[in-house]
Amino acid sequence: MLAEAPHLLVALEQSGLAAAIRQSTWAYPAANVGHILALTLFAGGVVAMDLRLIGAFAAAPPGSVVRPARRVAIAGLLLMLLTGSMLFTAEASHVAMNPVFQIKAGLIALGILNALLAGRRLDGLLVGAPPFEPLPLGIRLAAVLSLAVWLSVAACGRLIAYF
Amino acid sequence: MLRRLMLGLVLVAGSGAGVLAHHGWGSYDASKPITVVGPIETLKYENPHALITVKAADKVWTVTLAPVSRMQARGATADFVAVGKTVSAYGYVSTVTKDEMRAERITVDGKTVEMR
Numbered sequence: 386m387l388a389e390a391p392h393l394l395v396a397l398e399q400s401g402l403a404a405a406i407r408q409s410t411w412a413y414p415a416a417n418v419g420h421i422l423a424l425t426l427f428a429g430g431v432v433a434m435d436l437r438l439i440g441a442f443a444a445a446p447p448g449s450v451v452r453p454a455r456r457v458a459i460a461g462l463l464l465m466l467l468t469g470s471m472l473f474t475a476e477a478s479h480v481a482m483n484p485v486f487q488i489k490a491g492l493i494a495l496g497i498l499n500a501l502l503a504g505r506r507l508d509g510l511l512v513g514a515p516p517f518e519p520l521p522l523g524i525r526l527a528a529v530l531s532l533a534v535w536l537s538v539a540a541c542g543r544l545i546a547y548f
Numbered sequence: 549m550l551r552r553l554m555l556g557l558v559l560v561a562g563s564g565a566g567v568l569a570h571h572g573w574g575s576y577d578a579s580k581p582i583t584v585v586g587p588i589e590t591l592k593y594e595n596p597h598a599l600i601t602v603k604a605a606d607k608v609w610t611v612t613l614a615p616v617s618r619m620q621a622r623g624a625t626a627d628f629v630a631v632g633k634t635v636s637a638y639g640y641v642s643t644v645t646k647d648e649m650r651a652e653r654i655t656v657d658g659k660t661v662e663m664r
Contacts, residue, residue: 406595410616413595475595548575 390478398477406475416471423468424539427461430454431535438507438528440519447520448511455504485548489541496534503527576640576650584609584649585636593619593626600629602637610648611637614663624654624661633657 388395397403406412434454437447473480480486503524510520519525586604598613613619613629629635639651653662 404594407592408594410595410620414615414617 387478387482390482394477394481397474398479400474403474403477406471412471413475416468420465420468420472420542423461423464424542425461427458427465428535428539430456430458430461431531434458435528435532438520439525443517446516447514451507451511480545483545483548485541485544489538489545492534492538492541496531496538499527499530499534503531575642575644577643578640581638581640581652582649583636583638584611586634588629588631588633588635591626591629591631593629598624598629600635600637602635607647609637610645611635611639611654612648612650613654614651618663619661622661623659624656628656628659628661629654639663 406416431454434451436442437445437450437454442450507524510524514520584602584604586602586609588600589603589608590599590601592599593616595616597615598619600611600613602609602611613624614622619625619629633656636655637649637651638653638655639649642648642650651663653660655661
């Protein structure tokens with residue numbers, strides 16, 4: 386427990402739930418493994434979706450790739466948030482004060498904001514969009530940003546242990 | 549739903565900004581290993597790493613051990629590192645957290661267990 390952490394996070398770390406996660410032999414490692422498995426699901430969905438938006442797999446109508454890949458990505462993200470919350474809760478005050486975690490949390494917020502903004506515009510664009518036709522520049526840039534942000538989030542996640 | 553999550557993440561990101569205190573596995577001085585010997589005063593047999601405090605001759609050290617499942621697999625059960633037992637912990641001093649060290653191996657009752 387870090388005394389200089391915000392009270393809310395100290396209280397979270399001292400909660401019964403946090404103690405239960407720490408004191409179980411398997412809860413913490415299970416959340417850790419689940420976090421990585423969810424990452425593979427999430428990254429797979431994000432990469433397929435973003436590459437199609439950028440212009441790869443051009444023979445496939447964009448909607449036929451982007452819609453199912455986005456569902457996979459959202460499922461992966463929700464699993465990551467669930468397992469990540471368990472890992473965070475167990476060590477809330479330490480993790481929150483970690484500079485790399487702070488960067489990671491900011492990047493996650495940026496990635497979700499980007500996805501919400503681009504996703505709103507995308508829904509209309511995908512209806513009947515033909516193959517081989519580039520999508521608007523703004524959408525392609527959002528997809529490039531998405532790839533950069535989410536890969537950075539993954540790198541930050543691993544780097545928390547080293548700072 | 550997503551928007552609420554996003555707001556939460558922004559709050560988490562903002563709330564701790566600017567303070568660098570932390571102990572990660574990179575922040576131990578492996579060039580000057582030390583051995584801490586003394587009775588175990590407290591035990592937290594918890595994940596992600598078990599923790600003991602040891603009343604050594606100079607001061608009370610916080611000694612970071614290994615994940616619980618690894619400790620159990622190697623015979624370092626909660627009884628093995630129970631409060632009151634005398635432990636010898638060889639390891640590295642934290643460069644970040646005062647009076648904390650990470651054990652490479654510990655010896656209790658003549659039995660040595662590797663921590664990594």
